[in-house]
């Protein structure tokens with residue numbers, strides 16, 4: 049099941065999270081310049097798991113002086129606070145979830161690269177068994193399901 053994106057409650061949740069993060073950053077001694085604040089906001093308000101360059105291009109419209117380094121500094125700040133989930137891929141690229149920093153399952157489109165949250169939580173199904181089997185104390189997970197997103201399915205059908 050995909051999270052509902054059009055729900056107005058999501059805006060409030062994003063706003064609340066954005067405020068929470070600015071307070072936490074302040075308390076942790078990070079300086080939040082207007083540019084970093086804008087990057088943070090763009091990330092928290094996105095449900096698309098953007099990459100650093102996407103964030104850069106998005107915020108650069110508002111802050112033409114923005115550098116990619118500033119975007120990375122903002123992401124590093126969130127990582128240091130444990131407030132961002134980084135999804136690394138084999139080609140060296142990364143995408144970021146600024147809404148839900150804890151491990152969660154994702155669906156990834158193999159055609160357009162869209163990434164969305166799935167509500168299912170694999171940790172609840174298998175972590176006890178795996179822990180007993182291996183003796184590991186488990187802390188986090190990565191669970192990606194690959195396929196075609198609805199848009200790409202529609203396009204594929206049209207092209208047939």
Ligand SMILES: [Zn+2]
Pocket residue numbers: 157158159160161162196197198199200
């Ligand atoms: Zn797609």
Ligand SMILES: [Zn+2]
Pocket residue numbers: 097145148152154164165
């Ligand atoms: Zn996510």
